[in-house]
Amino acid sequence: MQKTVLIVGLGLIGSSIALGIRRGNPELKIIGYNRRQEPREIAVSEGIVDLAFGNFQEAAEQADIIFLCVPIKQTIEMLASLASFSLRADVLVTDAGSTKLAIVRAAEGLPFKFVGGHPMAGSHKSGVLAADVNLFENAYYVFTEKSPELENLLRGLHAKYIVMAAEEHDAVTSQVSHFPHVLASSLVQQSDSFAVGHPLVKNLAAGGFRDMTRIAESDSAMWVSILLSNPAAILARLEDFKGQLDLIGQKIANRDEEGIRNFFEKGKQIRQAMEIHQGNRGAIPNFYDLFISVPDKKGVILRVLALLQDISITNIKINEDNREDIHGQLQVSFKNETDLLRARKIIETATDFVVE
Numbered sequence: 001m002q003k004t005v006l007i008v009g010l011g012l013i014g015s016s017i018a019l020g021i022r023r024g025n026p027e028l029k030i031i032g033y034n035r036r037q038e039p040r041e042i043a044v045s046e047g048i049v050d051l052a053f054g055n056f057q058e059a060a061e062q063a064d065i066i067f068l069c070v071p072i073k074q075t076i077e078m079l080a081s082l083a084s085f086s087l088r089a090d091v092l093v094t095d096a097g098s099t100k101l102a103i104v105r106a107a108e109g110l111p112f113k114f115v116g117g118h119p120m121a122g123s124h125k126s127g128v129l130a131a132d133v134n135l136f137e138n139a140y141y142v143f144t145e146k147s148p149e150l151e152n153l154l155r156g157l158h159a160k161y162i163v164m165a166a167e168e169h170d171a172v173t174s175q176v177s178h179f180p181h182v183l184a185s186s187l188v189q190q191s192d193s194f195a196v197g198h199p200l201v202k203n204l205a206a207g208g209f210r211d212m213t214r215i216a217e218s219d220s221a222m223w224v225s226i227l228l229s230n231p232a233a234i235l236a237r238l239e240d241f242k243g244q245l246d247l248i249g250q251k252i253a254n255r256d257e258e259g260i261r262n263f264f265e266k267g268k269q270i271r272q273a274m275e276i277h278q279g280n281r282g283a284i285p286n287f288y289d290l291f292i293s294v295p296d297k298k299g300v301i302l303r304v305l306a307l308l309q310d311i312s313i314t315n316i317k318i319n320e321d322n323r324e325d326i327h328g329q330l331q332v333s334f335k336n337e338t339d340l341l342r343a344r345k346i347i348e349t350a351t352d353f354v355v356e
Protein backbone atom coordinates (compact mmCIF):
# COMPACT_ATOMS: atom_id res chain seq x y z
CA MET A 1 0.00 0.00 0.00
CA GLN A 2 1.23 3.49 -0.82
CA LYS A 3 2.60 5.17 2.30
CA THR A 4 1.56 8.67 3.29
CA VAL A 5 3.98 11.20 4.75
CA LEU A 6 2.58 14.23 6.57
CA ILE A 7 4.57 17.46 6.79
CA VAL A 8 3.27 19.64 9.61
CA GLY A 9 4.40 23.25 9.09
CA LEU A 10 4.86 24.14 5.43
CA GLY A 11 7.68 26.62 6.05
CA LEU A 12 11.32 26.64 4.98
CA ILE A 13 12.27 23.40 6.71
CA GLY A 14 9.05 21.42 6.21
CA SER A 15 8.78 22.30 2.51
CA SER A 16 12.47 21.61 1.86
CA ILE A 17 12.17 18.21 3.57
CA ALA A 18 9.08 17.45 1.46
CA LEU A 19 10.98 18.24 -1.75
CA GLY A 20 13.87 16.02 -0.63
CA ILE A 21 11.54 13.13 0.25
CA ARG A 22 9.93 13.37 -3.16
CA ARG A 23 13.32 13.39 -4.89
CA GLY A 24 14.40 10.21 -3.10
CA ASN A 25 11.03 8.41 -2.89
CA PRO A 26 8.78 9.68 -5.69
CA GLU A 27 6.21 6.92 -5.09
CA LEU A 28 5.17 8.27 -1.67
CA LYS A 29 2.10 10.39 -1.09
CA ILE A 30 3.07 13.62 0.67
CA ILE A 31 0.43 15.65 2.43
CA GLY A 32 0.80 18.86 4.45
CA TYR A 33 -0.84 20.62 7.34
CA ASN A 34 -0.45 24.33 8.05
CA ARG A 35 -2.64 26.59 10.12
CA ARG A 36 -2.30 29.45 7.66
CA GLN A 37 -3.96 29.10 4.29
CA GLU A 38 -1.41 30.85 2.09
CA PRO A 39 1.45 28.34 2.67
CA ARG A 40 -1.01 25.51 2.02
CA GLU A 41 -2.02 26.96 -1.35
CA ILE A 42 1.57 27.65 -2.39
CA ALA A 43 2.77 24.19 -1.29
CA VAL A 44 0.11 22.50 -3.43
CA SER A 45 0.52 24.76 -6.45
CA GLU A 46 4.33 24.34 -6.36
CA GLY A 47 3.98 20.55 -6.14
CA ILE A 48 5.68 20.44 -2.72
CA VAL A 49 2.82 18.37 -1.30
CA ASP A 50 0.03 16.45 -3.06
CA LEU A 51 -2.65 17.73 -0.71
CA ALA A 52 -2.76 20.28 2.12
CA PHE A 53 -5.05 20.28 5.15
CA GLY A 54 -6.17 23.04 7.49
CA ASN A 55 -7.17 20.51 10.14
CA PHE A 56 -4.37 18.79 12.09
CA GLN A 57 -6.35 15.78 13.27
CA GLU A 58 -7.76 14.98 9.83
CA ALA A 59 -4.28 15.07 8.29
CA ALA A 60 -2.53 13.19 11.13
CA GLU A 61 -4.99 10.29 11.16
CA GLN A 62 -4.18 9.32 7.57
CA ALA A 63 -0.39 9.46 7.88
CA ASP A 64 2.18 6.68 8.27
CA ILE A 65 5.02 9.09 9.02
CA ILE A 66 4.61 12.55 10.54
CA PHE A 67 7.21 15.33 10.42
CA LEU A 68 6.62 18.18 12.88
CA CYS A 69 8.35 21.18 11.27
CA VAL A 70 6.90 24.00 13.36
CA PRO A 71 8.56 26.11 16.10
CA ILE A 72 9.68 24.21 19.22
CA LYS A 73 6.83 25.34 21.47
CA GLN A 74 4.22 24.27 18.90
CA THR A 75 6.08 20.98 18.37
CA ILE A 76 5.67 20.17 22.08
CA GLU A 77 1.99 21.14 22.02
CA MET A 78 1.36 19.07 18.89
CA LEU A 79 2.94 15.95 20.41
CA ALA A 80 0.30 16.13 23.14
CA SER A 81 -2.48 16.65 20.57
CA LEU A 82 -1.28 13.66 18.52
CA ALA A 83 -1.66 11.46 21.59
CA SER A 84 -5.39 12.22 21.63
CA PHE A 85 -5.96 11.38 17.93
CA SER A 86 -6.73 7.97 16.39
CA LEU A 87 -3.40 7.60 14.63
CA ARG A 88 -2.41 4.65 12.45
CA ALA A 89 -1.13 1.80 14.60
CA ASP A 90 2.49 1.84 13.42
CA VAL A 91 2.83 5.58 12.81
CA LEU A 92 6.32 7.06 13.17
CA VAL A 93 6.58 10.67 14.37
CA THR A 94 9.66 12.86 14.06
CA ASP A 95 10.45 16.58 14.21
CA ALA A 96 12.91 19.18 12.95
CA GLY A 97 13.31 21.36 16.03
CA SER A 98 16.65 23.06 16.65
CA THR A 99 16.82 21.82 20.26
CA LYS A 100 16.12 18.25 21.23
CA LEU A 101 15.91 17.54 24.96
CA ALA A 102 12.65 19.40 25.72
CA ILE A 103 10.99 17.78 22.69
CA VAL A 104 12.24 14.25 23.36
CA ARG A 105 11.10 14.55 26.98
CA ALA A 106 7.66 15.76 25.85
CA ALA A 107 7.35 12.66 23.64
CA GLU A 108 8.22 10.20 26.42
CA GLY A 109 5.38 7.87 27.33
CA LEU A 110 3.18 8.90 24.39
CA PRO A 111 1.35 6.12 22.54
CA PHE A 112 3.39 6.28 19.30
CA LYS A 113 6.97 5.87 18.17
CA PHE A 114 8.93 9.15 18.21
CA VAL A 115 12.46 9.84 16.97
CA GLY A 116 13.83 13.35 17.46
CA GLY A 117 15.46 14.95 14.41
CA HIS A 118 17.40 18.09 13.56
CA PRO A 119 18.41 18.85 9.98
CA MET A 120 21.35 21.14 10.58
CA ALA A 121 21.13 23.58 7.74
CA GLY A 122 18.99 26.59 7.22
CA SER A 123 18.78 30.02 5.78
CA HIS A 124 18.13 33.55 6.93
CA LYS A 125 14.93 33.24 4.91
CA SER A 126 11.81 31.48 6.11
CA GLY A 127 8.51 30.29 4.71
CA VAL A 128 7.38 28.02 1.90
CA LEU A 129 8.70 30.33 -0.83
CA ALA A 130 12.25 29.72 0.40
CA ALA A 131 11.86 25.91 -0.02
CA ASP A 132 14.98 24.38 -1.52
CA VAL A 133 15.52 20.72 -2.40
CA ASN A 134 19.27 21.20 -1.95
CA LEU A 135 19.08 22.91 1.45
CA PHE A 136 20.41 19.89 3.33
CA GLU A 137 22.96 18.71 0.77
CA ASN A 138 25.99 17.43 2.75
CA ALA A 139 24.62 18.91 5.97
CA TYR A 140 24.45 16.90 9.17
CA TYR A 141 21.03 15.54 10.05
CA VAL A 142 20.88 14.48 13.69
CA PHE A 143 18.55 11.75 14.99
CA THR A 144 18.18 11.11 18.69
CA GLU A 145 18.21 7.38 17.93
CA LYS A 146 19.09 5.20 14.96
CA SER A 147 16.26 5.03 12.44
CA PRO A 148 16.94 3.19 9.16
CA GLU A 149 13.33 3.95 8.16
CA LEU A 150 13.84 7.72 8.41
CA GLU A 151 17.28 7.58 6.79
CA ASN A 152 15.78 5.71 3.85
CA LEU A 153 12.83 8.06 3.63
CA LEU A 154 15.14 11.09 3.67
CA ARG A 155 17.77 9.74 1.29
CA GLY A 156 16.88 12.34 -1.35
CA LEU A 157 18.04 15.14 0.97
CA HIS A 158 21.65 13.98 0.47
CA ALA A 159 22.41 14.82 4.08
CA LYS A 160 24.78 13.08 6.50
CA TYR A 161 22.80 11.22 9.14
CA ILE A 162 24.22 10.90 12.64
CA VAL A 163 22.82 9.75 15.97
CA MET A 164 23.27 11.82 19.13
CA ALA A 165 21.58 11.71 22.51
CA ALA A 166 19.25 14.70 22.90
CA GLU A 167 21.18 16.13 25.84
CA GLU A 168 24.51 15.90 24.01
CA HIS A 169 22.96 17.50 20.92
CA ASP A 170 21.79 20.47 22.98
CA ALA A 171 25.17 20.83 24.70
CA VAL A 172 27.09 20.78 21.42
CA THR A 173 24.72 23.12 19.57
CA SER A 174 24.73 25.53 22.53
CA GLN A 175 28.45 25.95 21.91
CA VAL A 176 28.61 26.10 18.13
CA SER A 177 25.23 27.58 17.22
CA HIS A 178 23.16 29.04 20.08
CA PHE A 179 25.92 30.92 21.86
CA PRO A 180 27.40 32.36 18.61
CA HIS A 181 23.96 33.78 17.77
CA VAL A 182 23.84 35.47 21.17
CA LEU A 183 27.33 36.79 20.61
CA ALA A 184 26.62 38.10 17.10
CA SER A 185 23.55 39.98 18.24
CA SER A 186 25.39 41.36 21.29
CA LEU A 187 28.22 42.58 19.09
CA VAL A 188 25.99 44.56 16.75
CA GLN A 189 24.10 46.04 19.71
CA GLN A 190 27.34 46.99 21.47
CA SER A 191 28.50 48.69 18.25
CA ASP A 192 25.21 50.51 17.93
CA SER A 193 25.47 51.93 21.45
CA PHE A 194 29.09 52.87 20.83
CA ALA A 195 28.11 54.60 17.60
CA VAL A 196 26.15 57.20 19.59
CA GLY A 197 29.42 58.91 20.51
CA HIS A 198 31.35 57.63 17.50
CA PRO A 199 29.10 57.80 14.42
CA LEU A 200 31.80 56.60 12.02
CA VAL A 201 31.50 53.13 13.55
CA LYS A 202 28.73 52.41 11.06
CA ASN A 203 30.89 53.31 8.09
CA LEU A 204 34.07 51.65 9.22
CA ALA A 205 32.54 48.29 10.14
CA ALA A 206 34.17 46.03 7.58
CA GLY A 207 34.65 42.43 6.46
CA GLY A 208 35.68 40.96 9.81
CA PHE A 209 32.73 42.58 11.53
CA ARG A 210 30.40 41.41 8.79
CA ASP A 211 31.64 37.81 9.01
CA MET A 212 31.25 37.82 12.79
CA THR A 213 27.74 39.26 12.79
CA ARG A 214 25.96 37.91 9.72
CA ILE A 215 23.84 35.54 11.83
CA ALA A 216 22.49 38.50 13.80
CA GLU A 217 19.96 38.79 10.95
CA SER A 218 18.33 35.43 11.80
CA ASP A 219 14.64 35.08 12.64
CA SER A 220 14.08 36.40 16.19
CA ALA A 221 10.99 34.26 16.91
CA MET A 222 12.95 31.10 16.19
CA TRP A 223 15.80 32.21 18.44
CA VAL A 224 13.49 33.01 21.33
CA SER A 225 12.23 29.44 21.27
CA ILE A 226 15.72 27.99 20.94
CA LEU A 227 17.12 29.97 23.89
CA LEU A 228 14.11 29.21 26.07
CA SER A 229 14.26 25.49 25.33
CA ASN A 230 17.99 25.15 26.06
CA PRO A 231 18.65 27.70 28.82
CA ALA A 232 21.03 25.79 31.11
CA ALA A 233 23.49 24.85 28.38
CA ILE A 234 23.48 28.35 26.86
CA LEU A 235 23.95 30.05 30.24
CA ALA A 236 26.89 27.73 30.92
CA ARG A 237 28.49 28.77 27.60
CA LEU A 238 27.95 32.47 28.49
CA GLU A 239 29.70 32.06 31.84
CA ASP A 240 32.53 30.15 30.28
CA PHE A 241 33.01 32.85 27.65
CA LYS A 242 33.33 35.56 30.28
CA GLY A 243 36.38 33.59 31.46
CA GLN A 244 37.83 33.66 27.94
CA LEU A 245 37.41 37.43 27.77
CA ASP A 246 39.02 37.87 31.19
CA LEU A 247 41.95 35.78 30.07
CA ILE A 248 42.77 37.82 26.98
CA GLY A 249 41.92 41.01 28.90
CA GLN A 250 44.60 40.19 31.43
CA LYS A 251 47.17 39.51 28.73
CA ILE A 252 46.44 42.89 27.12
CA ALA A 253 46.58 44.70 30.47
CA ASN A 254 49.93 43.03 31.25
CA ARG A 255 51.31 43.92 27.80
CA ASP A 256 52.01 40.19 27.49
CA GLU A 257 53.23 40.09 23.89
CA GLU A 258 54.04 36.38 23.94
CA GLY A 259 50.71 35.53 25.60
CA ILE A 260 48.72 37.53 23.05
CA ARG A 261 50.57 35.92 20.14
CA ASN A 262 49.91 32.47 21.59
CA PHE A 263 46.23 33.36 22.04
CA PHE A 264 45.82 34.15 18.34
CA GLU A 265 48.04 31.27 17.17
CA LYS A 266 45.98 28.84 19.20
CA GLY A 267 42.71 30.21 17.77
CA LYS A 268 44.07 30.00 14.23
CA GLN A 269 45.27 26.41 14.62
CA ILE A 270 42.02 25.24 16.19
CA ARG A 271 39.93 26.82 13.45
CA GLN A 272 42.12 25.40 10.68
CA ALA A 273 41.61 21.91 12.09
CA MET A 274 37.80 22.22 12.15
CA GLU A 275 35.49 20.82 9.47
CA ILE A 276 34.13 24.26 8.59
CA HIS A 277 37.60 25.10 7.31
CA GLN A 278 37.26 22.42 4.63
CA GLY A 279 34.07 24.10 3.44
CA ASN A 280 31.88 21.60 5.31
CA ARG A 281 28.78 22.77 7.02
CA GLY A 282 28.53 23.00 10.74
CA ALA A 283 25.72 23.96 13.03
CA ILE A 284 25.34 27.50 11.73
CA PRO A 285 23.61 27.86 8.39
CA ASN A 286 25.84 28.79 5.51
CA PHE A 287 25.23 31.77 3.34
CA TYR A 288 26.33 31.24 -0.21
CA ASP A 289 27.95 34.55 -1.03
CA LEU A 290 30.63 35.31 -3.56
CA PHE A 291 32.69 38.47 -3.12
CA ILE A 292 34.05 39.77 -6.40
CA SER A 293 36.53 42.62 -6.64
CA VAL A 294 35.45 44.42 -9.77
CA PRO A 295 37.01 47.60 -11.20
CA ASP A 296 34.91 50.74 -10.91
CA LYS A 297 34.10 50.82 -14.64
CA LYS A 298 30.90 51.25 -16.60
CA GLY A 299 29.30 47.94 -17.61
CA VAL A 300 31.35 45.75 -15.34
CA ILE A 301 28.45 44.60 -13.17
CA LEU A 302 26.37 43.83 -16.24
CA ARG A 303 29.27 41.75 -17.53
CA VAL A 304 29.35 39.71 -14.31
CA LEU A 305 25.59 39.20 -14.45
CA ALA A 306 25.76 38.12 -18.09
CA LEU A 307 28.41 35.54 -17.20
CA LEU A 308 26.18 34.19 -14.43
CA GLN A 309 22.94 34.28 -16.42
CA ASP A 310 22.35 30.51 -16.18
CA ILE A 311 22.72 30.39 -12.41
CA SER A 312 19.96 31.37 -10.02
CA ILE A 313 21.04 34.44 -8.04
CA THR A 314 19.16 35.27 -4.84
CA ASN A 315 20.64 38.69 -4.09
CA ILE A 316 23.18 41.23 -5.32
CA LYS A 317 24.76 43.91 -3.21
CA ILE A 318 27.30 46.56 -4.04
CA ASN A 319 29.45 47.32 -0.99
CA GLU A 320 30.62 50.82 -1.72
CA ASP A 321 31.34 52.39 1.63
CA ASN A 322 34.29 50.64 3.09
CA ARG A 323 36.69 48.49 1.14
CA GLU A 324 39.31 47.94 3.77
CA ASP A 325 39.32 44.37 5.06
CA ILE A 326 36.46 43.50 2.74
CA HIS A 327 36.66 40.67 0.24
CA GLY A 328 35.28 42.48 -2.78
CA GLN A 329 32.74 45.12 -3.43
CA LEU A 330 30.29 43.05 -5.46
CA GLN A 331 28.48 40.55 -3.25
CA VAL A 332 26.41 37.95 -5.11
CA SER A 333 24.32 35.44 -3.15
CA PHE A 334 23.30 32.00 -4.37
CA LYS A 335 20.84 29.36 -3.25
CA ASN A 336 23.35 26.62 -2.56
CA GLU A 337 26.98 25.59 -2.58
CA THR A 338 26.83 23.97 -6.04
CA ASP A 339 25.67 27.23 -7.65
CA LEU A 340 28.29 29.19 -5.71
CA LEU A 341 31.13 26.94 -6.89
CA ARG A 342 29.92 27.04 -10.50
CA ALA A 343 29.72 30.85 -10.41
CA ARG A 344 33.19 31.15 -8.92
CA LYS A 345 34.65 28.96 -11.68
CA ILE A 346 32.94 30.94 -14.42
CA ILE A 347 34.16 34.30 -13.07
CA GLU A 348 37.69 33.02 -12.51
CA THR A 349 37.90 31.53 -16.00
CA ALA A 350 36.38 34.47 -17.89
CA THR A 351 37.87 37.42 -15.96
CA ASP A 352 40.88 38.43 -13.93
CA PHE A 353 38.72 39.67 -11.05
CA VAL A 354 39.68 38.50 -7.59
CA VAL A 355 36.97 36.24 -6.21
CA GLU A 356 36.58 35.18 -2.58
Ligand code: NAD
Pocket residue numbers: 008009010011012013014033034035036039069070071072074075096097098099118119120121122123125126127128222285
Ligand atom coordinates in the same frame (compact mmCIF):
# COMPACT_ATOMS: atom_id res chain seq x y z
P1 NAD B 1 9.11 28.76 9.11
O1 NAD B 1 8.64 29.97 9.82
O2 NAD B 1 9.70 28.91 7.75
O3 NAD B 1 7.93 27.69 9.01
C1 NAD B 1 7.09 27.31 10.05
C2 NAD B 1 5.74 26.95 9.46
O4 NAD B 1 4.92 26.39 10.49
C3 NAD B 1 4.99 28.15 8.88
O5 NAD B 1 4.45 27.81 7.63
C4 NAD B 1 3.87 28.40 9.91
O6 NAD B 1 2.72 28.96 9.31
C5 NAD B 1 3.64 26.99 10.41
N1 NAD B 1 3.07 26.96 11.76
C6 NAD B 1 3.48 27.61 12.86
N2 NAD B 1 2.71 27.30 13.92
C7 NAD B 1 1.78 26.42 13.47
C8 NAD B 1 0.70 25.73 14.07
N3 NAD B 1 0.44 25.84 15.37
N4 NAD B 1 -0.04 24.91 13.29
C9 NAD B 1 0.22 24.75 11.99
N5 NAD B 1 1.24 25.37 11.35
C10 NAD B 1 2.00 26.20 12.09
O7 NAD B 1 10.14 28.04 10.12
P2 NAD B 1 11.29 26.99 9.78
O8 NAD B 1 12.56 27.73 9.58
O9 NAD B 1 10.81 26.07 8.72
O10 NAD B 1 11.42 26.21 11.18
C11 NAD B 1 10.63 25.09 11.52
C12 NAD B 1 11.34 24.25 12.59
O11 NAD B 1 12.61 23.83 12.06
C13 NAD B 1 11.63 24.99 13.90
O12 NAD B 1 11.40 24.11 14.98
C14 NAD B 1 13.10 25.31 13.83
O13 NAD B 1 13.69 25.29 15.12
C15 NAD B 1 13.63 24.15 12.98
N6 NAD B 1 14.85 24.45 12.22
C16 NAD B 1 15.01 25.65 11.59
C17 NAD B 1 16.18 25.90 10.88
C18 NAD B 1 16.39 27.23 10.17
O14 NAD B 1 17.52 27.64 9.98
N7 NAD B 1 15.34 27.91 9.77
C19 NAD B 1 17.17 24.91 10.78
C20 NAD B 1 16.95 23.67 11.38
C21 NAD B 1 15.78 23.45 12.11
